[in-house]
C-alpha cells in the first residue's frame with residue numbers, strides 16, 4: 001500500500017503537468033506509513049472515518065480501489081463524485097469513509113457524530129478523525145475533541161504532524177511541547193508516535209482501540225511524520241531549508257517499509273523489485289484505460305442538490321387555539337414517539353426545555369438519550385448531527401438563536417448542504433432557528449437569516465407563520481431526506497393562537513400560503529411581516545392577495561406569479577434589510593416572469609441595512625409596520641388611479 005500510494009502520487013504529478021489532472025494535486029509522499037498504520041485496524045462499513053488530504057494510502061487500506069482514486073483525480077465519468085468534486089474530496093459515505101471538505105477541522109465532528117450514532121444503535125463502532133498540525137489550531141479541532149470526550153465516544157483523533165502547514169512551520173501553530181499533551185485538557189489519553197514507522201503507528205492504534213473498547217472515550221495520537229515534497233504540485237517548498245529536506249528524504253518511510261518487508265517476509269530485494277515492477281505495470285495499465293474514459297457532461301451527470309424525497313404517511317394531528325410554541329413541542333413529541341432513531345438536541349433543550357420552552361417536557365417523556373443538551377459549539381454540533389445522520393440517526397437540532405447559526409456557516413452551508421451533491425447519500429437533518437426582531441434583544445439575538453441560508457444550495461428552508469404551518473414545517477422538514485431549516489420567528493411564538501388540523505398528508509405541505517384574496521395588489525411577506533401586511537389591508541380599503549412562500553428554498557413561485565399576473569402589482573415586505581433578505585429575489589422573479597402583466601414597478605418594504613438596534617424606540621422605527629406598508633400600497637394604487 002505504501003509503495004502503491006507513492007507511485008500514484010508520482011503519476012498524479014505527471015498527469016497534472018500534462019494537463020490530464022485538473023485543479024491541484026496534494027502530494028502525499030512521506031505520509032504513507034502513518035496513513036496505512038492508522039487505517040489498518042478500522043473496519044469499512046462499520047467504523048466512522050474522516051481522512052485528510054495526505055491519506056491516499058488510508059483510502060486504499062480501507063477498501064477504496066486505486067482505480068476509484070485515479071478517476072476522482074482525472075474527474076472522468078467513472079469518478080466517485082461524477083466530477084462534481086475534485087481530488088482529495090472523496091470517500092464513500094455508505095462505507096462511513098466520509099468525503100472530506102476543504103475546511104480543515106470540519107470533518108472531525110462528523111466522525112464523532114457517526115461513531116456516536118452507530119454506538120447508540122447498538123453497533124460496536126469506533127471512529128477515526130484525522131487532522132494535521134495546522135488543522136489542530138482550528139476551533140473545530142477543540143469542539144470535536146471536547147464533544148467526543150463529553151459524549152464518551154471512542155474516536156481516535158490522529159494528528160499527522162509533518163512540521164508544516166503549507167509553508168507555515170509548527171512554531172507558528174502551537175506553543176506546547178507535543179500536540180498529544182493537549183489530551184489532558186479533555187481528560188483523555190494522548191501519546192506521540194513515530195509516524196514514519198507503520199508498525200509503530202499500527203500498534204499505537206491497536207492499543208488505543210483496546211483502551212477505547214474498555215472505556216468508551218476518545219484518544220489523541222500525534223504521529224510525527226515528514227512531507228517529502230511541497231504542499232502541492234505548485235509548491236517547491238523553498239521555505240524548507242535544504243538540510244531539512246535532505247534529512248526528510250533520509251527518513252523516507254518507503255525505504256524503511258521495504259527493509260521491513262525484506263527482513264520479516266522472507267522476500268529478497270530482487271523479488272520485491274519484481275513485485276513492485278508488476279504492480280507499477282498494472283497501475284499504468286489502469287491509468288491508460290481510465291484516460292480513454294469519457295469526461296462527465298451535463299447530459300449524464302445529475303446536478304440535483306436535493307436527495308429524492310418519499311414521505312411516509314404520518315398520523316393526523318389536531319389542537320384547538322394553540323400557539324406556535326405548542327405546535328413545535330407537539331411536532332417534536334410526535335417525531336420522537338414515532339421514530340426511535342430521532343433525537344432532539346441543542347443548548348438547554350433538556351431539563352430547561354429550551355429558552356422559548358419549545359422543548360418543555362420532552363426530556364421527561366423520552367429521557368436524556370433522546371433530548372440532549374449540547375455543549376456551546378454550534379459548528380461542531382452541526383458536524384456531529386451530520387455524522388449521526390450517516391449512521392442511521394435523524395437529528396433535530398435547535399440553535400438557541402438563529403444568530404448563532406453564523407458559527408456553523410461552513411458546517412451547515414458547505415458540508416451538510418453539499419453532502420448529497422458530493423456523495424450521493426442523503427443527509428436527513430432538521431435545524432430549528434428561532435429568529436427575528438421585535439423583542440428588544442439587539443444585534444446579536446434578533447437577526448433574520450433566511451437570506452444568508454438561501455445562498456447555500458442543498459438546504460431546504462421553511463418559514464412558517466401560523467401554528468398549523470409551524471407543525472407542518474417541522475413534520476415535513478423532519479421526514480425530508482435533506483438538511484432542512486425551519487425559521488421560527490420569536491414574535492410568532494406566543495402571538496396569534498389558532499387551531500391545528502393536520503391530516504397527515506405530507507405531500508400537500510410544500511406550497512405557498514395565501515392568507516387573504518384580493519385583486520389590486522399582490523403582497524409577499526415572510527415571518528412577522530405577514531401580520532403587519534395583513535393589518536395594513538385589514539380595513540378593506542385595499543383588495544390584496546397576501547402570500548407567504550412558506551418554503552423559501554426550493555421556491556414554488558408559480559401560484560404567486562399567477563397572483564401577480566392577476567393584480568399587476570407586487571409589494572414585498574421583509575424584516576431583513578433590503579440587501580440581506582429574499583425580497584429582491586422575489587421581485588426579480590416577478591419582473592422576469594410577469595413583466596408583461598406588471599402595471600408598475602414592484603416595491604420592497606424592508607428594514608434599513610443596519611444591525612437591529614436595541615432600544616425599543618429605535619427597534620420600533622427600524623422594523624417595517626402596517627402603517628409603512630399601507631402608505632406604500634396607497635402610493636402603488638394611487639399611481640394607477
Ligand SMILES: Cc1ncc(C[n+]2csc(CCOP(=O)(O)OP(=O)(O)O)c2C)c(N)n1
Nearest residue numbers: 054102103104132133134135162164165166
Ligand atoms: C479552514 C481552512 N483554512 C485554510 C485552508 C487552506 N489550507 C489547505 S491545507 C492547509 C495546510 C494544512 O496544514 P496541516 O493541517 O499541517 O496539514 P498538512 O497539509 O501539513 O498535511 C491550508 C492552510 C483550509 N483548507 N481550511
Ligand SMILES: [Mg+2]
Nearest residue numbers: 132133164165
Ligand atoms: Mg502539517
